[in-house]
Structure formats: C-alpha cells, structure tokens
Amino acid sequence: PISLSDVLKALEATIKQRKHDMPENSYTTHLFQKGEEKILKKLGEETIEVILARGNENETVYESADVLYHLMVYLVSKGIPFDKVLEELRNRM
Secondary structure, three states: OOOHHHHHHHHHHHHHHHHHHOOOOOHHHHHHHHOHHHHHHHHHHHHHHHHHOOOOHHHHHHHHHHHHHHHHHHHHHHOOOHHHHHHHHHHOO
C-alpha cells in the first residue's frame, strides 16, 4: 500500500511538473496562470465547503481533499516545500 507521505510527495511532484510544463486543459495550469489571488480564493472557497459539509462524512472527505490540493498548489506557487509544513507539524507533537 502507498503511504500518506508518498501520496503527498507524488501530488507535490505532479503540481510542480504542471507548473513547469503548463499543459493545456489542466486545472492546475489554469490556477497558475490566474495567479496567487485565484489560488487563495479557491483555497478559501474549499475551506468554507469543508465547514458547510459537516455532518456528511463523504462530503467532508471530498472537500478536505480539495483544501489539501489547493494548499499544495499555493505552496508550490510560493516555492515552499510541503516538507516544511510536515516539519512544523512534527515540531508541534
């Protein structure tokens, strides 16, 4: 089975590759082309959708995945490795 860490690393690598290649018809490309404001707006929208999904486990899981994806896009756009976030979480344990 693939570990959670491997999933996050693969997602980060995919987002970095899309930022580099900017493939047509890619939602990730669209976000990078629109810029930081668009990325943050989507991150905020998805966060609100997590809040609104309370009580519905499937929706909460789906919207939480959207939050993590948009957070990862934002971090890649800023050149911040996700490992730094994980390190901060580790420090809080």
